[in-house]
Amino acid sequence: MPLKKVLITRIIPAIAKTMLTDAGLEVVEWSGDGPMSQQELIVRAKQVNALLSLGADKLDKHFFSQCPHLDIIGQFAVGYDNIDVEEATKAGIPVSNTPDVLSEATADVAFGLMIAVSRKMFYNHKTIIRGEWKQFEPLKNLGFQLSGKTLGIFGMGRIGMVMAKRCKGAFDMDIIYHNRSRNPEAEKLFGAKYVSFEKLIRESDVLSVHSVLSDETRGLFNMDVFRQLKPTAIFINTSRGGVHNEADLIEALNQGLIWGAGLDVTNPEPMKPDNPLLEMPNVAVLPHIGSATVEARTGMARIAAENIISFYQSGEVPNCINRQVLEVRKS
Ligand code: GLV
Numbered sequence: 001m002p003l004k005k006v007l008i009t010r011i012i013p014a015i016a017k018t019m020l021t022d023a024g025l026e027v028v029e030w031s032g033d034g035p036m037s038q039q040e041l042i043v044r045a046k047q048v049n050a051l052l053s054l055g056a057d058k059l060d061k062h063f064f065s066q067c068p069h070l071d072i073i074g075q076f077a078v079g080y081d082n083i084d085v086e087e088a089t090k091a092g093i094p095v096s097n098t099p100d101v102l103s104e105a106t107a108d109v110a111f112g113l114m115i116a117v118s119r120k121m122f123y124n125h126k127t128i129i130r131g132e133w134k135q136f137e138p139l140k141n142l143g144f145q146l147s148g149k150t151l152g153i154f155g156m157g158r159i160g161m162v163m164a165k166r167c168k169g170a171f172d173m174d175i176i177y178h179n180r181s182r183n184p185e186a187e188k189l190f191g192a193k194y195v196s197f198e199k200l201i202r203e204s205d206v207l208s209v210h211s212v213l214s215d216e217t218r219g220l221f222n223m224d225v226f227r228q229l230k231p232t233a234i235f236i237n238t239s240r241g242g243v244h245n246e247a248d249l250i251e252a253l254n255q256g257l258i259w260g261a262g263l264d265v266t267n268p269e270p271m272k273p274d275n276p277l278l279e280m281p282n283v284a285v286l287p288h289i290g291s292a293t294v295e296a297r298t299g300m301a302r303i304a305a306e307n308i309i310s311f312y313q314s315g316e317v318p319n320c321i322n323r324q325v326l327e328v329r330k331s
Contacts, residue, residue: 005048016301023309042066059083064091072311074304081213089322096307096319101299106290107162110238113262116284117234119143123281146171152204153177155211164190206234213240226252234260238290241267
């Protein structure tokens with residue numbers, strides 16, 4: 001039987017290629033300095049049996065109409081909003097992701113942004129570069145402390161849990177959360193209180209978004225919501241830029257409807273260098289580095305490979321998003 005071929009759509013930690021090759025699969029890699037064009041991706045995907053994909057690959061309806069032959073997609077990310085899972089399911093293709101391994105790294109970025117915004121760190125750093133640090137300023141550049149404040153978590157999954165743990169341990173913050181379902185573990189471990197979405201946005205001093213991007217969450221944090229936040233509130237988003245409306249966020253900050261914002265994800269990505277958010281004192285923006293630690297990225301590569309290998313060895317996919325496809329394949 002010819003070797004099954006796996007296309008890895010960017011150069012990722014070498015462990016993935018090693019594992020796939022050791023398991024008897026043939027690996028082809030795209031070594032370009034960025035994602036492939038959609039056209040290139042389709043041409044190359046047609047020549048392989050499986051795809052190890054990244055978030056920048058657009059696996060949409062058109063893609064699946066061209067590549068219904070694929071055996072499995074192993075996404076190198078926890079988020080999979082770049083994949084039309086419904087179309088993959090129709091084509092009978094299992095899709096997997098890489099949860100858990102990046103929770104610590106991503107929560108660290110949310111935690112760091114929260115502190116950076118509360119003390120205007122990015123802005124103050126820039127003032128030194130601009131030669132504006134002249135003397136001690138008793139009344140300028142004041143932030144506020146986080147101890148005892150209320151942290152609101154939108155999306156109490158694995159990453160939200162780590163953020164809650166960090167904030168409880170470091171600042172003894174009161175934790176409230178809103179989620180599709182209650183999270184008894186967060187309630188037990190951190191005394192987190194489940195609240196309605198309306199209560200979450202009204203009572204949070206820091207509102208941190210850890211949800212997926214879906215039809216329900218797309219553009220959810222808009223002017224209507226910002227208006228209901230406390231004028232002292234900090235908005236943090238480390239999930240997907242599509243969850244907030246960026247023009248509304250800029251307007252809300254300009255009008256003083258909220259106090260500050262920390263973003264690791266923007267809308268669109270990359271953010272343009274002349275975006276007004278980058279010059280605002282109470283704002284900190286990072287270029288989507290949530291999972292960018294050696295540990296997280298190595299773990300993501302390992303799990304993405306494991307999902308593909310396991311599929312070929314046993315028909316099982318540990319982190320399958322559309323598990324019903326596996327059931328159908330087995331029956
Ligand atoms: C990164 O953004 C991920 O979804 O893993």
